[in-house]
Amino acid sequence: MVERRTMLKGVKGKLALAVIIALVGAAALSIAAVTAGQFLVKMRVDVPRAELSPDTIEIPLDIDKPEGREVLAEVAVLRVYGEGVAVAFKTLEPDVQGSVSLIAGATITLEGDEGSTVIHMPCILDINVGCIRPLAIIPGYDAPLPLNPGEYKVSIEIAWSSASGKGEVNLPITIEYIVEERQP
Structure with missing residues (x-):
């Protein structure tokens, strides 16, 4: 037990x-x-605040006289989403082939619901010729241009002078989107 x-x-x-x-x-x-x-x-986040459609626009110009201009109406649409977006059009380094002399300027028109905005871009190109431009800061070219949300039809006018020689010039024009965050 x-x-x-x-x-x-x-x-x-x-x-x-x-x-x-x-x-x-x-x-x-x-x-x-x-x-x-x-x-x-x-998460991969890619929320555009603004976009250009189409994102690449080729503008072929056949220059056969010393002075002239070409107007291309409604070549693109710029869409701005949300507040605090500004844009600036910039020229990049041109690709020049041949023996060419040329001065060129551009005017970009943004047509929206609230009216039109014109961006003057003097002296976007000066090859072998001097170009005199105003010393003022131009919104949309030298400085960001604030835009309200909406859709803008983009037209461009290219004007040239003092053209001579023979060759080909490719001038890229880009658009920068600047987003300014507003503090609460």
């Missing part, structure tokens, strides 16, 4: 130990489940 009590005490002790191990193990598993759970959200 004593032997049986000792055996029961040993079984009870082992059972108690097994219950304690099971409870500690369950607690450890629940802690592991809490610390191991996570969400990994990968």
